[in-house]
Amino acid sequence: MEKEVVLDERKMKILQAIIKNYLETGEPVGSRTISKYTDLNLSSATIRNEMADLEELGYIVQPHTSAGRIPSDKGYRLYVDNMMLEREASLLNQEAKLADREKEIDEMKEFLTEKVDKVETLLQNMAKMLANNTNYATMISGPHLHKNKLKFIQLSEVEDGKVLCVMVLEGNIIKNKIIAIDEELDNEGILKLNILFNSTLNGLTLEEINLGIISRMNMQAGKQLNLARNVLEAVAEAITSEDDLQIYTSGATNIFKYPELSDSQRASELINTLEEKQLLTNLITDSESEEEKGIQIYIGNETPVKTMKDCSVVTATYELEDGLKGTIGVIGPKRMDYEKVVETLKNVKNQLSHAYKKEDTDGDL
Amino acid sequence: MEKEVVLDERKMKILQAIIKNYLETGEPVGSRTISKYTDLNLSSATIRNEMADLEELGYIVQPHTSAGRIPSDKGYRLYVDNMMLEREASLLNQEAKLADREKEIDEMKEFLTEKVDKVETLLQNMAKMLANNTNYATMISGPHLHKNKLKFIQLSEVEDGKVLCVMVLEGNIIKNKIIAIDEELDNEGILKLNILFNSTLNGLTLEEINLGIISRMNMQAGKQLNLARNVLEAVAEAITSEDDLQIYTSGATNIFKYPELSDSQRASELINTLEEKQLLTNLITDSESEEEKGIQIYIGNETPVKTMKDCSVVTATYELEDGLKGTIGVIGPKRMDYEKVVETLKNVKNQLSHAYKKEDTDGDL
DNA sequence: TGTTAGCACTCATTCTCTTGGAGTGCTAAC
DNA sequence: GTTAGCACTCCAAGAGAATGAGTGCTAACA
Numbered sequence: 008m009e010k011e012v013v014l015d016e017r018k019m020k021i022l023q024a025i026i027k028n029y030l031e032t033g034e035p036v037g038s039r040t041i042s043k044y045t046d047l048n049l050s051s052a053t054i055r056n057e058m059a060d061l062e063e064l065g066y067i068v069q070p071h072t073s074a075g076r077i078p079s080d081k082g083y084r085l086y087v088d089n090m091m092l093e094r095e096a097s098l099l100n101q102e103a104k105l106a107d108r109e110k111e112i113d114e115m116k117e118f119l120t121e122k123v124d125k126v127e128t129l130l131q132n133m134a135k136m137l138a139n140n141t142n143y144a145t146m147i148s149g150p151h152l153h154k155n156k157l158k159f160i161q162l163s164e165v166e167d168g169k170v171l172c173v174m175v176l177e178g179n180i181i182k183n184k185i186i187a188i189d190e191e192l193d194n195e196g197i198l199k200l201n202i203l204f205n206s207t208l209n210g211l212t213l214e215e216i217n218l219g220i221i222s223r224m225n226m227q228a229g230k231q232l233n234l235a236r237n238v239l240e241a242v243a244e245a246i247t248s249e250d251d252l253q254i255y256t257s258g259a260t261n262i263f264k265y266p267e268l269s270d271s272q273r274a275s276e277l278i279n280t281l282e283e284k285q286l287l288t289n290l291i292t293d294s295e296s297e298e299e300k301g302i303q304i305y306i307g308n309e310t311p312v313k314t315m316k317d318c319s320v321v322t323a324t325y326e327l328e329d330g331l332k333g334t335i336g337v338i339g340p341k342r343m344d345y346e347k348v349v350e351t352l353k354n355v356k357n358q359l360s361h362a363y364k365k366e367d368t369d370g371d372l
Numbered sequence: 373m374e375k376e377v378v379l380d381e382r383k384m385k386i387l388q389a390i391i392k393n394y395l396e397t398g399e400p401v402g403s404r405t406i407s408k409y410t411d412l413n414l415s416s417a418t419i420r421n422e423m424a425d426l427e428e429l430g431y432i433v434q435p436h437t438s439a440g441r442i443p444s445d446k447g448y449r450l451y452v453d454n455m456m457l458e459r460e461a462s463l464l465n466q467e468a469k470l471a472d473r474e475k476e477i478d479e480m481k482e483f484l485t486e487k488v489d490k491v492e493t494l495l496q497n498m499a500k501m502l503a504n505n506t507n508y509a510t511m512i513s514g515p516h517l518h519k520n521k522l523k524f525i526q527l528s529e530v531e532d533g534k535v536l537c538v539m540v541l542e543g544n545i546i547k548n549k550i551i552a553i554d555e556e557l558d559n560e561g562i563l564k565l566n567i568l569f570n571s572t573l574n575g576l577t578l579e580e581i582n583l584g585i586i587s588r589m590n591m592q593a594g595k596q597l598n599l600a601r602n603v604l605e606a607v608a609e610a611i612t613s614e615d616d617l618q619i620y621t622s623g624a625t626n627i628f629k630y631p632e633l634s635d636s637q638r639a640s641e642l643i644n645t646l647e648e649k650q651l652l653t654n655l656i657t658d659s660e661s662e663e664e665k666g667i668q669i670y671i672g673n674e675t676p677v678k679t680m681k682d683c684s685v686v687t688a689t690y691e692l693e694d695g696l697k698g699t700i701g702v703i704g705p706k707r708m709d710y711e712k713v714v715e716t717l718k719n720v721k722n723q724l725s726h727a728y729k730k731e732d733t734d735g736d737l
Numbered sequence: 738t739g740t741t742a743g744c745a746c747t748c749a750t751t752c753t754c755t756t757g758g759a760g761t762g763c764t765a766a767c
Numbered sequence: 768g769t770t771a772g773c774a775c776t777c778c779a780a781g782a783g784a785a786t787g788a789g790t791g792c793t794a795a796c797a
Contacts, residue, residue, distance in 0.1 A: 037760050050770050073760050073777045159530045165540050173538050175530050181548045259647055263640040275628040278643060282624055402789050415741050438748045438789050
């Protein structure tokens with residue numbers, strides 16, 4: 008009777024060595040390499056036996072008969088779930104890492120202390136920096152507005168029949184919409200509407216406004232009911248239409264640094280996905296549903312975006328202020344430097360929330 | 373003594389045939405092909421002689437000894453300057469072209485009649501449509517704001533120490549900025565500032581405001597001088613910072629449809645240029661300085677953007693309203709379908725200005 | 738004098754064949 | 768359980784050789 012093959016500690020070590028080596032070189036790794044590379048002091052023959060087992064268990068694959076092994080998706084998954092933690096605790100390269108980290112944080116702070124008064128610009132800059140630092144493609148989704156509270160709303164007549172509606176949300180995100188109205192509106196009317204809107208709507212989220220706006224307002228509109236209705240509907244529509252997800256991407260061309268991604272077909276699909284940013288919404292939705300995990304790692308087919316099946320994606324959710332949440336993502340080859348990416352993402356996440364709050368209180372907007 | 377080689381009519385016809393054939397196939401074209409292709413009824417041997425002359429004149433080149441000829445930049449230039457006009461007048465394919473054109477216009481109108489209240493969205497949509505229709509990469513620059521007149525300006529206090537400044541420009545382009553101020557501002561103060569700003573600044577261009585704002589306003593600020601100064605400076609700065617060029621791109625991945633552009637190196641550079649949109653400002657500046665020509669064609673090295681030296685670029689300047697000008701560009705391989713692109717660009721140009729004016733008058737904003 | 742047929746020549750492309758090397762799997766010995 | 772040794776596989780790189788598209792040149796023709 009065959010002895011059952013199980014994943015013992017030695018196999019783990021060997022697998023880890025294979026993966027680490029492959030992440031560095033991008034080349035299939037052979038038994039001889041591992042034999043020398045590890046402190047296990049085993050001959051290549053022994054390693055070969057173990058590798059055969061690892062392959063049987065599905066953690067590694069052979070591109071072709073006479074080649075070394077490369078990690079399978081399952082292998083990466085094991086690595087990411089179990090082995091990365093250990094390695095993070097190890098002290099190897101710790102100094103170099105710290106230096107890198109500091110440099111990164113400095114760079115971030117540079118962005119954040121520059122007078123960036125628009126969240127849009129800030130996020131775009133962050134995406135760019137992240138892409139530069141990681142050498143992968145990046146994306147950042149703007150905060151979800153529907154959960155964001157309205158801080159201030161103002162109507163003003165720009166010209167006859169056209170009313171400008173400005174909405175300021177928590178975090179000083181500004182949205183505007185020009186609304187066409189049929190009726191005449193005098194200054195007094197506008198003033199009253201402004202007061203009405205501000206007293207009724209402020210502090211509510213867009214979502215809440217959208218749901219209850221009409222009924223709620225009708226009760227208080229009084230003699231201006233007709234007029235208010237018109238504007239109301241327009242505002243409701245304006246709010247709805249402002250509620251779509253902004254997505255910023257950067258570093259799309261970084262994928263050309265990885266041969267396994269840079270053939271025309273794949274590259275074209277990938278870059279197109281990054282250009283047509285809306286194709287990334289799946290990723291954001293999924294990543295946010297897993298939010299409690301903090302950092303989410305998708306390997307190969309796990310990614311909710313089909314065009315990225317040959318990539319790995321690491322995402323994090325940031326929070327600027329209460330409820331002002333968005334997603335950051337790094338897209339690279341499956342052999343990406345998960346450790347570094349995870350660490351960098353944690354940094355960005357912290358910096359983003361921290362800096363934004365600071366910015367919000369010291370008034371240096 | 374050698375007889376001087378000149379570009380007679382027959383040579384022109386042959387050159388034209390070569391170029392047209394090359395535009396279609398993308399393959400070097402040989403003498404035999406031309407011999408059959410044209411109505412000149414000349415043997416391939418004769419064509420060969422003529423081709424040798426054309427090469428000597430610099431209109432065509434041979435990729436290698438035993439290959440056919442392809443047009444040189446000089447050849448394309450001649451074609452674009454002289455031959456395209458003739459062909460445009462010809463009736464060949466005219467019907468098919470008309471159908472195409474109609475389809476295109478319909479598609480554009482679809483975009484334009486949809487409620488697109490933001491110029492940003494409109495232009496992004498146009499870029500996308502243009503990319504889809506031409507199969508090349510496209511860019512559109514937003515209108516230059518510094519020549520645009522201020523229509524309406526409004527300050528309002530969002531929270532203590534923070535004032536929201538909303539500017540509406542001609543064409544209902546809305547810009548906002550949150551301004552931090554040290555001093556207290558009561559409602560009355562804001563009201564007065566608003567009146568002051570609107571009466572003084574409306575109708576001026578950002579440029580004009582920027583230049584004369586301080587001196588002009590100081591005269592009328594009266595007792596609020598100190599306060600006004602602060603806000604003024606902030607507004608001036610806001611205006612300046614809003615004055616940078618918006619650029620929208622689309623269809624970057626279309627370049628993968630042309631093998632001569634899709635090797636990693638070139639593709640990466642190109643796509644990067646399109647991603648880092650600011651690298652395109654050269655192109656816009658140059659194209660606008662040549663504006664009187666209507667449509668501008670850059671072939672290969674003529675392009676003011678270095679990374680596009682293997683491409684051709686066709687640009688047009690559009691005008692939404694008085695002074696609201698921007699640039700549209702199509703970026704493709706040198707063997708792009710100049711005729712089609714020029715025609716399409718003319719359409720877009722017309723549609724853009726026409727539709728926008730309509731939008732502006734029928735109130736369906 | 739312009740045009741053409743014919744021929745030798747060039748050169749990219751494609752194919753096959755060979756070689757080298759990296760790496761494996763298996764077996765037998767320790 | 769571990770290891771040395773060996774046969775085997777298969778990719779990658781290189782060398783010819785064949786193919787064929789296309790040219791340049793020359794000599795003959797109208």
